[in-house]
Amino acid sequence: MRIDEHKFFARKLDYxxxxxxxxxxVWVFDADxxxxxxxxxxxxxxxxxxxxxxxxxxxxxxxxxxxxVPPQHFLNQPTIDLCRRLLEHAPxxxxxxxxxxxxxxxxxxxxxxxxxxxxxxGNSGKYLNIARWQGFHGNTIVADAVGGTTSRRKxxxxxxxxxxxxxxxxxxxxxxxxxxxxxxxxxxxxxxxxILQLGPExxxxxxxxxxxxxxxxxxxxxxxxxxxxxxxxxxxDVLWIDDEIMAGAGRTGKFLAIENWDALPDIAVMAKGxxxxxxxxxAILLSDKVWKAFRDGDYPYIGGHTYNAHPxxxxxxxxxxxxxxxxxxxxxxxxxxxxxxxxxxSLQKKHPIIGDVRGLGLFQGxxxxxxxxxxFAPELNVTPRILDRALEKGLIVYASRGCLDGRRGDGLLVCxxxxxxxxxxxxxxxxxxxxxxxxxxxLKAEGNYDY
Ligand SMILES: Cc1ncc(COP(=O)(O)O)c(C=O)c1O
Numbered sequence: 001m002r003i004d005e006h007k008f009f010a011r012k013l014d015y016x017x018x019x020x021x022x023x024x025x026v027w028v029f030d031a032d033x034x035x036x037x038x039x040x041x042x043x044x045x046x047x048x049x050x051x052x053x054x055x056x057x058x059x060x061x062x063x064x065x066x067x068x069v070p071p072q073h074f075l076n077q078p079t080i081d082l083c084r085r086l087l088e089h090a091p092x093x094x095x096x097x098x099x100x101x102x103x104x105x106x107x108x109x110x111x112x113x114x115x116x117x118x119x120x121x122g123n124s125g126k127y128l129n130i131a132r133w134q135g136f137h138g139n140t141i142v143a144d145a146v147g148g149t150t151s152r153r154k155x156x157x158x159x160x161x162x163x164x165x166x167x168x169x170x171x172x173x174x175x176x177x178x179x180x181x182x183x184x185x186x187x188x189x190x191x192x193x194x195i196l197q198l199g200p201e202x203x204x205x206x207x208x209x210x211x212x213x214x215x216x217x218x219x220x221x222x223x224x225x226x227x228x229x230x231x232x233x234x235x236x237d238v239l240w241i242d243d244e245i246m247a248g249a250g251r252t253g254k255f256l257a258i259e260n261w262d263a264l265p266d267i268a269v270m271a272k273g274x275x276x277x278x279x280x281x282x283a284i285l286l287s288d289k290v291w292k293a294f295r296d297g298d299y300p301y302i303g304g305h306t307y308n309a310h311p312x313x314x315x316x317x318x319x320x321x322x323x324x325x326x327x328x329x330x331x332x333x334x335x336x337x338x339x340x341x342x343x344x345x346s347l348q349k350k351h352p353i354i355g356d357v358r359g360l361g362l363f364q365g366x367x368x369x370x371x372x373x374x375x376f377a378p379e380l381n382v383t384p385r386i387l388d389r390a391l392e393k394g395l396i397v398y399a400s401r402g403c404l405d406g407r408r409g410d411g412l413l414v415c416x417x418x419x420x421x422x423x424x425x426x427x428x429x430x431x432x433x434x435x436x437x438x439x440x441x442x443l444k445a446e447g448n449y450d451y
Contacts, residue, residue, distance in 0.1 A: 023050020040398035078314035104138025106282035150406030188228035213246035217411030218365025249273030250330035343429035
């Protein structure tokens with residue numbers, strides 16, 4: 001359906017959107033009867049797959065009992081139960097949870113919580129947030145400000161508060177032109193340099209994704225990175241906010257992706273896979289250290305939203321956890337992730353256009369290169385061409401553009417529902433193979449690719 005055929009303020013104006021009418025497992029169906037394997041879970045959302053009947057039934061039952069409870073007057077049981085259940089899955093280090101409706105809102109609140117923590121601890125000079133280039137944290141104003149995708153923040157830039165960005169951890173395109181492990185971990189040390197430059201007395205928080213999603217095709221730091229980040233943040237009393245909105249909720253095989261490293265953040269932010277898209281839900285997990293600053297001083301959190309403790313949404317979170325536990329969903333991620341990774345690496349051997357395969361568990365990414373590590377010119381639209389061709393063939397993958405420097409760098413995310421089976425993983429690899437073969441042939445015919 002094209003933009004002039006309806007009234008919805010759709011994201012792309014010059015695009016003939018298909019109408020999606022049904023979902024079942026890893027598949028979604030359009031109004032013309034075509035089916036597509038959702039190999040990006042929407043955007044790391046639909047981890048338990050589409051059309052799980054018990055989630056809808058739980059929502060219905062809660063909505064029939066009470067759909068909305070005003071959080072300023074009452075608590076409600078689903079909210080209490082969900083916070084407890086999330087903490088049972090998370091490391092003991094976390095002791096409190098705030099719920100929100102989406103990722104951007106949750107990140108905004110995490111940054112406000114960090115600021116209030118410092119004020120309550122008597123350090124009211126601390127207000128600056130440091131972030132990384134080639135990261136994404138959402139589309140509201142402060143979330144956009146901490147985001148590090150040049151093209152996304154370009155128009156909003158004059159409205160955004162001041163946020164210093166450090167270079168990302170990216171071994172494929174090391175911003176310091178080093179080779180791991182002889183690199184001196186300059187990417188982690190950059191955080192300390194920036195804190196010292198700004199003055200630790202001014203810095204409130206550092207925010208980053210453990211495995212970068214849309215901004216950098218599942219780029220994953222080496223094992224030393226986050227322990228160093230932890231040490232630097234502790235040294236300068238800076239809170240580390242871990243944006244797990246894409247990477248968390250079992251996507252990498254652990255409840256929190258950061259559990260793949262030997263370090264834990266002060267605040268972890270989760271969303272997408274918590275409700276798997278059945279309702280808008282996000283969670284901010286507070287470490288005991290952060291929670292105590294509020295608790296010990298009896299300080300209130302200045303913030304909150306209409307839907308902070310929504311019983312129907314919380315019921316969805318609980319029903320998803322029930323499903324995950326009953327079907328051992330997270331436990332199977334390591335094995336299926338390995339199969340997916342092997343498939344993508346086999347494509348890399350066949351197609352030199354795939355420069356890098358990376359990621360953890362069922363959060364995998366590939367980066368396309370013209371030659372070695374050289375990117376394609378952005379005007380060639382390599383990523384959208386691959387995405388559109390894959391879609392025509394019945395496969396949905398997620399774009400990651402600008403992954404080299406915000407403008408250049410073509411990549412995509414392959415992050416199917418965690419309930420995917422071996423045959424469906426093979427389907428992803430086969431369709432990607434066909435798609436890449438065709439696009440490579442076209443690029444060659446145009447004289448835009450020689451390999
Ligand atoms: C890492 C990350 N943080 C934050 C967000 C923003 O979440 P939302 O779109 O729910 O506001 C996203 C969304 O894709 C994300 O991937």
